[in-house]
Amino acid sequence: MPLTTVAEHKTERLEVLAADGTLDASVAPRISKEKLLELFTVMTRIRVFDERAIKLQRQGRLGTYPQILGQEATQVVPALCLEPKDWLVPTYRGQGAYFARGMKLRYSLLYWGGDDRGVKFPEGNNDLMFAIPVGSHMTQAMGLAWGEKLRGTKNVSICWIGDGASSKGDFHEALTFAGVHKLGMIMFIENNQWAISLGREAQCAAETLAQKAHGYGAYGIQVDGNDALAVYKAVCEAVARGRAGEGPTVIEAITYRMGHHTTADDATRYRSNEEVAEWKAKDPLERFRKYLLKDGILDQNALDRIQKEAEEYVAEEIKEYEAFSKPNPLDMFANNFATAPWPLIEQRAELEEILREKQSRNEIPELPPAEGRFP
Amino acid sequence: MAIKNLLQGINEGLRQAMEADERVVLLGEDIGKNGGVFRVTDGLQKLFGPSRVVDTPLAELGIAGAAVGLSLTGMKPVAEIQFSGFTPPILDQVICHFGRMRNRTGGRSSLPLVVRAPQGGLIHAPEHHSEAPEAYFCHTTGIKVVMPSTPEDAKGLIIAAIEDPDPVIYFEPKRLYRTVKGEVPEEKYATPLGKCRIAREGSDCTIVSWGAMVHTSLKAAEELEKSGVSVEIVDLRTLTPLDIDGVLASVRKTGRAVVAHEAPNTGSWAAEVSSLIHERAFDALKAPVQRVGSWDIRQPLFKTEHYYIPDAHRVVRGVNKTLSRVKAA
Ligand SMILES: Cc1ncc(C[n+]2csc(CCOP(=O)(O)OP(=O)(O)O)c2C)c(N)n1
Numbered sequence: 001m002p003l004t005t006v007a008e009h010k011t012e013r014l015e016v017l018a019a020d021g022t023l024d025a026s027v028a029p030r031i032s033k034e035k036l037l038e039l040f041t042v043m044t045r046i047r048v049f050d051e052r053a054i055k056l057q058r059q060g061r062l063g064t065y066p067q068i069l070g071q072e073a074t075q076v077v078p079a080l081c082l083e084p085k086d087w088l089v090p091t092y093r094g095q096g097a098y099f100a101r102g103m104k105l106r107y108s109l110l111y112w113g114g115d116d117r118g119v120k121f122p123e124g125n126n127d128l129m130f131a132i133p134v135g136s137h138m139t140q141a142m143g144l145a146w147g148e149k150l151r152g153t154k155n156v157s158i159c160w161i162g163d164g165a166s167s168k169g170d171f172h173e174a175l176t177f178a179g180v181h182k183l184g185m186i187m188f189i190e191n192n193q194w195a196i197s198l199g200r201e202a203q204c205a206a207e208t209l210a211q212k213a214h215g216y217g218a219y220g221i222q223v224d225g226n227d228a229l230a231v232y233k234a235v236c237e238a239v240a241r242g243r244a245g246e247g248p249t250v251i252e253a254i255t256y257r258m259g260h261h262t263t264a265d266d267a268t269r270y271r272s273n274e275e276v277a278e279w280k281a282k283d284p285l286e287r288f289r290k291y292l293l294k295d296g297i298l299d300q301n302a303l304d305r306i307q308k309e310a311e312e313y314v315a316e317e318i319k320e321y322e323a324f325s326k327p328n329p330l331d332m333f334a335n336n337f338a339t340a341p342w343p344l345i346e347q348r349a350e351l352e353e354i355l356r357e358k359q360s361r362n363e364i365p366e367l368p369p370a371e372g373r374f375p
Numbered sequence: 376m377a378i379k380n381l382l383q384g385i386n387e388g389l390r391q392a393m394e395a396d397e398r399v400v401l402l403g404e405d406i407g408k409n410g411g412v413f414r415v416t417d418g419l420q421k422l423f424g425p426s427r428v429v430d431t432p433l434a435e436l437g438i439a440g441a442a443v444g445l446s447l448t449g450m451k452p453v454a455e456i457q458f459s460g461f462t463p464p465i466l467d468q469v470i471c472h473f474g475r476m477r478n479r480t481g482g483r484s485s486l487p488l489v490v491r492a493p494q495g496g497l498i499h500a501p502e503h504h505s506e507a508p509e510a511y512f513c514h515t516t517g518i519k520v521v522m523p524s525t526p527e528d529a530k531g532l533i534i535a536a537i538e539d540p541d542p543v544i545y546f547e548p549k550r551l552y553r554t555v556k557g558e559v560p561e562e563k564y565a566t567p568l569g570k571c572r573i574a575r576e577g578s579d580c581t582i583v584s585w586g587a588m589v590h591t592s593l594k595a596a597e598e599l600e601k602s603g604v605s606v607e608i609v610d611l612r613t614l615t616p617l618d619i620d621g622v623l624a625s626v627r628k629t630g631r632a633v634v635a636h637e638a639p640n641t642g643s644w645a646a647e648v649s650s651l652i653h654e655r656a657f658d659a660l661k662a663p664v665q666r667v668g669s670w671d672i673r674q675p676l677f678k679t680e681h682y683y684i685p686d687a688h689r690v691v692r693g694v695n696k697t698l699s700r701v702k703a704a
């Protein structure tokens with residue numbers, strides 16, 4: 001018997017804006033001027049924030065911080081394609097996504113400043129607390145989409161992951177379920193070319209990560225992740241597919257981690273300056289700015305104003321961050337259970353006693369009152 | 376003898392084990408070109424090449440399963456899990472296969488593999504970078520669990536772990552990596568597994584400890600000395616199999632014991648040590664054994680972490696409890 005072809009797959013790539021900001025009208029998304037301004041303003045603010053956060057870390061005013069420089073489009077744009085009741089499931093490198101959904105930047109600073117009060121999503125949003133163990137959120141995002149389906153809503157979930165995370169078994173399990181149950185889950189791969197010191201080619205021998213979708217009966221597409229409009233179009237279409245009950249989408253957004261992995265990393269140990277320079281020329285914000293100017297959507301004055309407002313906005317958030325009182329250590333006992341069992345009650349009392357001892361010996365200053373609910 | 380830090384001790388041990396036996400291969404995330412996120416494997420890929428010091432894709436369970444397969448072919452894999460906080464995914468291989476292969480095959484197959492992982496907190500790291508999960512592993516049969524607290528032991532124990540015919544989990548107390556220095560013999564040597572070490576001699580109370588908490592306990596002992604209390608410190612070095620004779624000898628001498636460690640007390644390795652002391656040296660005890668561990672809650676972020684992991688003050692309180700019990704009685 002001759003061999004027959006039982007399945008054929010192709011994987012496409014979407015680009016809308018050329019490097020010089022020229023728009024390809026044949027593939028451009030439908031988007032209002034207000035939305036364009038929103039995307040651009042939020043991207044600008046998160047760029048300014050990122051630069052300030054790095055400085056704060058250097059000055060010892062912040063702990064380890066994961067930079068998002070160069071990933072403003074892949075962070076901000078997907079979040080702005082959603083409704084508040086869609087599930088936002090970012091990674092640890094997700095401060096841009098959270099900000100786009102309305103979380104105040106001061107809370108990202110608090111978290112990376114080592115303060116447990118640093119998680120405060122806006123009321124009414126379906127935002128998930130991110131996971132530090134890489135990839136462990138993928139199956140949760142699938143479960144969220146499943147829950148929405150069972151409840152009969154049209155809400156979708158969008159799960160950011162890195163190129164590194166796509167190697168985890170969780171990726172396979174999440175998409176297997178999502179495909180079988182036709183769930184409105186979007187696996188948004190922020191392929192920034194690096195997983196700490198490992199390049200993209202060290203993670204997977206396939207030409208693209210988008211084509212992995214085919215293995216699960218999902219739709220897959222690659223987009224230029226430094227092209228805000230391509231990201232916008234791909235995510236909006238994936239959301240529509242999810243709402244229509246057509247199942248999961250895998251989006252591989254090609255971008256670049258311009259900074260070190262985190263402030264604790266030294267990327268010069270494993271990658272060349274030439275490579276970084278090459279990607280700098282593809283900067284997502286710069287390209288967006290060129291497009292807005294070119295098409296007369298904004299003039300230079302308006303751009304300058306957006307930049308200046310971003311700087312003021314971020315400065316205010318940093319001020320608010322630094323105005324937070326020191327955390328009271330007793331608050332670590334709050335919110336571990338709905339009702340605290342005896343070991344926690346005893347141990348909290350012991351810590352209270354220890355704090356009093358230390359205070360009586362002038363080893364620690366007066367502490368602000370505990371805030372958290374206990375027991 | 377050269378003065379080295381704990382990290383250099385491990386690095387030198389790995390290098391000498393690889394020089395001595397070409398079946399030894401290292402695998403893990405970012406261990407090659409980058410030399411590991413803490414630089415424990417720094418320079419080794421240059422020396423031994425990328426097929427013996429292997430950067431793997433980001434998949435912990437894959438790394439653990441690969442180590443099983445590699446060791447069954449006669450290789451001696453030393454896998455790194457980047458932080459002990461990311462060991463939960465490997466428990467599938469550890470619990471279901473590491474410790475069972477020898478027994479299930481009637482002794483025909485064994486897994487001479489090592490898994491290394493940085494352990495413990497207080498380095499201002501983000502969430503999940505500061506855990507002390509040793510009890511999960513100690514509870515698992517068929518594997519050994521090791522944790523050094525000095526550069527000399529760091530080298531000798533990693534060599535012993537690699538030479539051991541059974542699976543060994545080797546935890547590296549990361550806050551000691553560069554803070555603890557000491558003499559490290561130049562030659563290749565193995566520090567026997569299953570043997571504890573007296574880190575300080577004393578007569579009133581024994582503190583049993585391991586990893587970085589040995590050093591916190593040493594500080595506590597100095598404080599207690601000021602009030603005339605003489606403390607002996609037992610550094611376990613190997614958690615399983617436990618050096619029960621070594622522990623009991625010290626407890627029989629002092630009549631009191633505190634177990635000081637970084638994990639929450641409930642279901643901890645300290646619980647096992649305390650239980651064994653009560654079972655086997657009850658007659659010698661002047662007071663019940665005390666455990667000094669972290670609280671039974673999620674580990675907080677670094678701004679309050681030092682109130683979660685015991686400091687010397689909390690170890691002193693633990694010792695004082697064993698002393699005051701006697702007066703009350
Ligand atoms: C399960 C797990 N293993 C290892 C780590 C350490 N780690 C943190 S981020 C990272 C690389 C992630 O790369 P990628 O998924 O591409 O995301 P990116 O950091 O590039 O955003 C590693 C290995 C971790 N956090 N969790």
Ligand SMILES: [Mg+2]
Pocket residue numbers: 162163164190191192193194195196
């Ligand atoms: Mg990446």
